[in-house]
């Protein structure tokens with residue numbers, strides 16, 4: 001019998017936990033139109049909660065507005081790809 005048991009910290013996520021993780025995101029649109037009207041927009045927000053898809057998960061962004069110059073655009077119903085491991 002080993003007297004001094006190694007301390008193992010377990011990170012367990014309760015199955016009852018309904019709150020799933022989200023991501024913050026930001027970016028900018030590509031330049032649109034030509035000439036004087038050429039412009040782009042920046043946007044930022046928080047994704048929806050993780051949605052299980054097979055062994056991975058995706059997120060949806062229901063609605064985000066871009067910043068505005070003299071107008072703005074809506075980003076609607078965007079679905080991310082599955083998680084990409086980065087270590």
Ligand SMILES: [Zn+2]
Nearest residue numbers: 021023050057
């Ligand atoms: Zn995620």
Ligand SMILES: [Zn+2]
Nearest residue numbers: 032039041073
């Ligand atoms: Zn625009």
